[in-house]
Amino acid sequence: MTQRTKRVRVRLSGARVTIVGLGLMGGSLAGALCGHCRTVIGVARRAETVEAALARGLVDQATTELAHGVSGSDIVILATPVRVILRQLSEIGSLLQEGCLLMDLGSTKAQIVAEMQDLPPHVQPLGGHPMCGKETSGIEAADPTIYRGATFITSPLARTSEAALALGHELVRAVGAHPLVIDAARQDYLVATISHLPYLLACALVSTADATTSADPLVWKIIAGGFRDTSRVAGSDVTMMVDILLTNREKVTKAVNTCIEQMQRLVCLVETGDKASLRTALSSIRRKRREMFP
Amino acid sequence: MTQRTKRVRVRLSGARVTIVGLGLMGGSLAGALCGHCRTVIGVARRAETVEAALARGLVDQATTELAHGVSGSDIVILATPVRVILRQLSEIGSLLQEGCLLMDLGSTKAQIVAEMQDLPPHVQPLGGHPMCGKETSGIEAADPTIYRGATFITSPLARTSEAALALGHELVRAVGAHPLVIDAARQDYLVATISHLPYLLACALVSTADATTSADPLVWKIIAGGFRDTSRVAGSDVTMMVDILLTNREKVTKAVNTCIEQMQRLVCLVETGDKASLRTALSSIRRKRREMFP
Numbered sequence: 001m002t003q004r005t006k007r008v009r010v011r012l013s014g015a016r017v018t019i020v021g022l023g024l025m026g027g028s029l030a031g032a033l034c035g036h037c038r039t040v041i042g043v044a045r046r047a048e049t050v051e052a053a054l055a056r057g058l059v060d061q062a063t064t065e066l067a068h069g070v071s072g073s074d075i076v077i078l079a080t081p082v083r084v085i086l087r088q089l090s091e092i093g094s095l096l097q098e099g100c101l102l103m104d105l106g107s108t109k110a111q112i113v114a115e116m117q118d119l120p121p122h123v124q125p126l127g128g129h130p131m132c133g134k135e136t137s138g139i140e141a142a143d144p145t146i147y148r149g150a151t152f153i154t155s156p157l158a159r160t161s162e163a164a165l166a167l168g169h170e171l172v173r174a175v176g177a178h179p180l181v182i183d184a185a186r187q188d189y190l191v192a193t194i195s196h197l198p199y200l201l202a203c204a205l206v207s208t209a210d211a212t213t214s215a216d217p218l219v220w221k222i223i224a225g226g227f228r229d230t231s232r233v234a235g236s237d238v239t240m241m242v243d244i245l246l247t248n249r250e251k252v253t254k255a256v257n258t259c260i261e262q263m264q265r266l267v268c269l270v271e272t273g274d275k276a277s278l279r280t281a282l283s284s285i286r287r288k289r290r291e292m293f294p
Numbered sequence: 295m296t297q298r299t300k301r302v303r304v305r306l307s308g309a310r311v312t313i314v315g316l317g318l319m320g321g322s323l324a325g326a327l328c329g330h331c332r333t334v335i336g337v338a339r340r341a342e343t344v345e346a347a348l349a350r351g352l353v354d355q356a357t358t359e360l361a362h363g364v365s366g367s368d369i370v371i372l373a374t375p376v377r378v379i380l381r382q383l384s385e386i387g388s389l390l391q392e393g394c395l396l397m398d399l400g401s402t403k404a405q406i407v408a409e410m411q412d413l414p415p416h417v418q419p420l421g422g423h424p425m426c427g428k429e430t431s432g433i434e435a436a437d438p439t440i441y442r443g444a445t446f447i448t449s450p451l452a453r454t455s456e457a458a459l460a461l462g463h464e465l466v467r468a469v470g471a472h473p474l475v476i477d478a479a480r481q482d483y484l485v486a487t488i489s490h491l492p493y494l495l496a497c498a499l500v501s502t503a504d505a506t507t508s509a510d511p512l513v514w515k516i517i518a519g520g521f522r523d524t525s526r527v528a529g530s531d532v533t534m535m536v537d538i539l540l541t542n543r544e545k546v547t548k549a550v551n552t553c554i555e556q557m558q559r560l561v562c563l564v565e566t567g568d569k570a571s572l573r574t575a576l577s578s579i580r581r582k583r584r585e586m587f588p
Contacts, residue, residue, distance in 0.1 A: 131518045151516045180515055187516075193507045194517050198524035200564075201495050203579045204556040210582045212552060213487045221474055222445050222481075223488050223586065224425045226527045230492035233520040234583045238576045245564045245572065256561040258506060260554055262498040267550040270494075270539045278539065282532045285497045288504045289528045292517065 012037050012170045015074040019043065020066065020088065022053045024134060024237070025105050026079025027142030031058040032175035034144075043069035044139075052139045067095050075171065077128075078104040082243035086115050093120040101164050103128045103171075107191060107240075108247040109155045109184035116157055124164035127155035127184060129191070130177060135235035148176035155184045192251035199241060200256055202234035306331050306464045309368040313337065314360065314382065316347045318428060318531075319399050320373025321436030325352040326469035328438075337363035338433075346433045361389050369465065371422075372398040376537035380409050387414040395458050397422045397465075401485060401534075402541040403449045403478035410451055418458035421449030421478060423485070424471060429529035442470035449478045486545035493535060494550055496528035 015037045019030045022044040030053065033040050042059035043066055044050050050062040063069045066088075070076045076096060078085045085106045096102060101124045106112050109127045116125035132150035134141060152172040156165050169179040182190070205227070213219045245252055269278040309331045313324045316338040324347065327334050336353035337360055338344050344356040357363045360382075364370045370390060372379045379400045390396060395418045400406050403421045410419035426444035428435060446466040450459050463473040476484070499521070507513045539546055563572040 131516050133519075153516060180512070182512055182516075186510070186512070190507050190510060190513050190516060193503050194513060194521045197502065198499060198520045200557065200560050201499055201524055202520075202583075203560060203576060204553050205492060205495055206579050206583045206586070207556040207560075207575075208491065208549065208553040209487050209586070210579075211556070212549070213484050214582075216480070216484060218474070218476055218480070219484050219488060220586070222425050222447060222476075222484060225427075226492045226496075227488045228587060229523045229526050230495055231583055231586075232523050234579055235587075236580070238573060238580055241576060242569060242573050246567055246569060249564055249567060253561055253565045255502065255506070256557055256564075259498050259502040260557055262501040262505070263494065263550060263554055266494050266497060266501075267547055267554075270543055270550075271547045273540055273543060275536060275540060279532060279536050281501075282497060282535060285500050285504075285528055286530070286532055288508075289496075289500045289525055292500070292503070292508075292514070292525075293522060293529075 010074045010167070012167065012174055014038050015167075016041065016072060017075040017077070017171075018070045018073040019059070020069065020076065020078050021080035021084070022049050022058070022062070022139050022142070023079065024137050024141045025130070026077070027053060027058050027139045028144050028146050029077065029079060029105070029175060031056070031142060031144030032147050033171070034058070034060070036171075036174040037075075041069050041073065049139050056139070056142070058139075058142060058144070066092070070095050072097055073100060075101045075103070075167070078102070078106070081240050082106040082108055082112065082247045084243070085112055086247075089115040089119065093123055096123050098122045099124060101126060101167050103168055105130060107195065107244045108188050109153075110188050111247045113155050113157060113184040117159070121159075124161055125157055126160055126164060126168045127157075128168070128172075129153040129155075129187060132177075133236075135232065137237035137240070144175075150177045151180050152177035153182050153187050154179050155182060155187060188248050189251050192248055192255040196245060196248060196252045197255040197259055199233045199236060200252070201259065202231045205231050206234045304368045304461070306461065306468055308332050309461075310335065310366060311369040311371070311465075312364045312367040313353070314363065314370065314372050315374035315378070316343050316352070316356070316433050316436070317373065318431050318435045319424070320371070321347060321352050321433045322438050322440050323371065323373060323399070323469060325350070325436060325438030326441050327465070328352070328354070330468040331369075335363050335367065343433050350433070350436070352433075352436060352438070360386070364389050366391055367394060369395045369397065369461065372396070372400070375534050376400040376402055376406065376541045378537070379406055380541075383409040383413065387417055390417050392416045393418060395420060395461050397462055399424060401489065401538045402482050403447075404482050405541045407449050407451060407478040411453070415453075418455055419451055420454055420458060420462045421451075422462070422466075423447040423449075423481060426471075427530075429526065431531035431534070438469075444471045445474050446471035447476050447481050448473050449476060449481060482542050483545050486542055486549040490539060490542060490546045491549045491553055493527045493530060494546070495553065496525045499525050500528045
């Protein structure tokens with residue numbers, strides 16, 4: 001433990017930090033970190049993204065070459081879609097310097113943390129999942145303020161040193177977020193219901209409207225706030241969501257099936273006109289929603 | 295037609311208007327009408343509501359007695375839950391003066407318009423449904439600005455005179471809303487999908503979280519904007535929603551069942567890990583959502 005702890009020597013203010021992936025989440029994090037560390041380096045696949053990040057002042061330096069971008073960095077953060085993170089984790093180890101803190105921003109954690117387990121021993125891994133975002137995507141949508149006030153889940157491994165975890169949490173606090181340690185399986189179970197299920201519900205709602213009422217031109221004149229809010233997250237980035245859903249298949253499937261059962265229970269009460277039971281069920285749900293968001 | 299037309303003599307500015315029901319929608323409408331007509335009278339079941347409406351200056355006069363409140367009025371608007379409206383429609387005819395415009399604010403229209411058909415011939419009926427609202431309810435939540443910019447559906451009957459329809463639309467415009475004529479069956483079909491379905495989806499989501507993840511205290515620390523927005527309308531007034539659902543049973547049941555099919559289609563792609571089809575389906579849905587809300 002003593003030896004491991006020694007490996008992470010820096011404080012955030014002296015750190016060279018590399019963000020791999022400069023989309024909404026990575027670009028925003030880079031911008032939020034400016035001024036909190038020695039240097040912020042961005043790595044993007046496309047040259048235009050590199051130019052945009054530099055032009056917007058979100059990074060101090062940027063490159064399209066991963067090896068160059070992470071070389072000599074104290075902290076490297078993977079801000080790509082989950083399945084790209086998984087591939088990068090299998091390749092990046094040898095490019096990182098001794099004691100480098102390697103974090104990610106992926107929305108599912110079990111597969112990522114399992115892959116992190118296989119990193120070479122000189123790397124300090126820390127799973128991460130900031131509970132914030134927007135429906136827009138790409139560097140154009142980057143907004144350094146999105147992390148402010150958000151909960152930022154971290155999933156340390158048994159091999160993660162206390163110093164590495166402390167440095168990761170210092171970074172989280174620097175961008176205005178609140179670190180919260182949750183193990184990977186538990187976080188995947190929770191987000192399946194509170195994040196991935198709402199996304200699929202929103203998608204099913206849009207899909208239903210498209211299959212039925214959208215044929216009536218008047219629908220666009222009367223579409224109300226309820227539909228807009230309930231369907232909002234259906235506008236989320238598809239590449240990101242496909243990766244999230246496919247790396248949390250079992251838990252997402254279970255959450256959706258539970259929700260379908262709840263819908264069948266409610267619609268049965270409507271169909272049979274069971275007023276008393278419908279009132280009891282809806283009152284209980286309303287009370288619970290108020291407890292969730294006082 | 296000529297005879298009917300003569301019956302509605304007033305312009306809004308000279309009208310005595312009675313709002314029956316001083317909850318969120320009725321109280322807000324009363325407040326929005328002040329200054330646009332001669333007198334605004336409120337009718338509420340409870341004396342405390344009468345006092346609150348007067349204290350807040352939402353009405354010129356208020357009473358708990360329906361017969362007294364509607365006597366001599368040029369326009370009467372029923373702003374009670376749908377099944378209360380149905381009962382009031384069967385009783386109110388003889389209390390109304392010759393040529394009185396009788397409107398309602400109920401969210402379902404087929405049953406209401408059918409009941410309006412049986413009103414005595416000296417009454418001019420006009421179904422109404424303003425596409426606005428809030429999750430709060432009661433006179434305390436009344437806000438005269440909620441109608442501004444909203445679409446206000448009107449469903450005239452064959453017996454409704456042109457003058458009565460024009461007066462109704464003048465009232466709609468006076469509170470800042472845009473009148474849109476839709477027949478009752480068509481409006482009930484459209485709102486089943488764009489309003490009642492989102493409500494039941496939000497309820498099923500809350501219910502699912504309650505049955506599963508709510509047992510974990512950490513869930514409250516990470517619950518994100520997606521869940522909050524998708525579940526928002528589950529906080530709607532239960533009395534109002536029970537009446538809406540039970541007076542639109544067939545169309546709501548059909549919309550929910552279509553949505554369950556869409557969810558089953560999407561979760562099947564997740565469960566089997568069919569990446570290409572999942573991406574295609576979610577991309578198409580995202581594009582449709584963007585067309586709906588450019």
